[in-house]
Amino acid sequence: MARFIVCQTTELPPGEKRIVDVAGRSIGVYNVGGEFLAIRNRCPHQGGPLCEGVTLGELASDGPGDYRHSRAGEIVRCPWHAWEFDLRTGASWFDPVRRRVRAYEVDVVDAVDLPANEVPPRPGMVRGPYTAETVPVTVADRYVVLDA
Numbered sequence: 678m679a680r681f682i683v684c685q686t687t688e689l690p691p692g693e694k695r696i697v698d699v700a701g702r703s704i705g706v707y708n709v710g711g712e713f714l715a716i717r718n719r720c721p722h723q724g725g726p727l728c729e730g731v732t733l734g735e736l737a738s739d740g741p742g743d744y745r746h747s748r749a750g751e752i753v754r755c756p757w758h759a760w761e762f763d764l765r766t767g768a769s770w771f772d773p774v775r776r777r778v779r780a781y782e783v784d785v786v787d788a789v790d791l792p793a794n795e796v797p798p799r800p801g802m803v804r805g806p807y808t809a810e811t812v813p814v815t816v817a818d819r820y821v822v823l824d825a
């Protein structure tokens with residue numbers, strides 16, 4: 678499984694989403710209260726652009742006049758025919774076992790944990806064709822060690 682960099686966390690604030698193309702697939706990446714979730718942007722009903730739909734939460738009731746909101750922003754409603762899917766699992770609301778959309782694991786990593794060639798250039802900058810020679814550097818027991 679390959680890794681793809683979507684953006685910096687500051688570019689995707691809570692309540693926002695970003696739709697990206699990854700290896701020929703359109704995928705919606707959501708920031709739900711600081712947690713990042715992702716699903717395929719293709720509705721299993723008739724192929725609608727699922728991630729262009731609104732997000733909402735869960736509403737439960739034990740009877741008239743009683744209702745509870747929860748899971749704000751964790752459900753997406755397809756803009757074509759209103760089928761709803763759980764952003765955490767990809768399961769549909771009405772048939773969670775048989776009707777689902779692909780959900781993807783999302784990690785947040787520090788730039789220092791990424792290989793240099795995977796770190797995207799800063800906004801407004803373009804990665805150049807020239808690079809300086811680098812050597813691995815490690816720190817062991819407060820000594821800075823250069824592996825050359």
Ligand code: FES
Pocket residue numbers: 720721722723724725755756757758759760
């Ligand atoms: S295409 Fe999504 S609900 Fe029909």
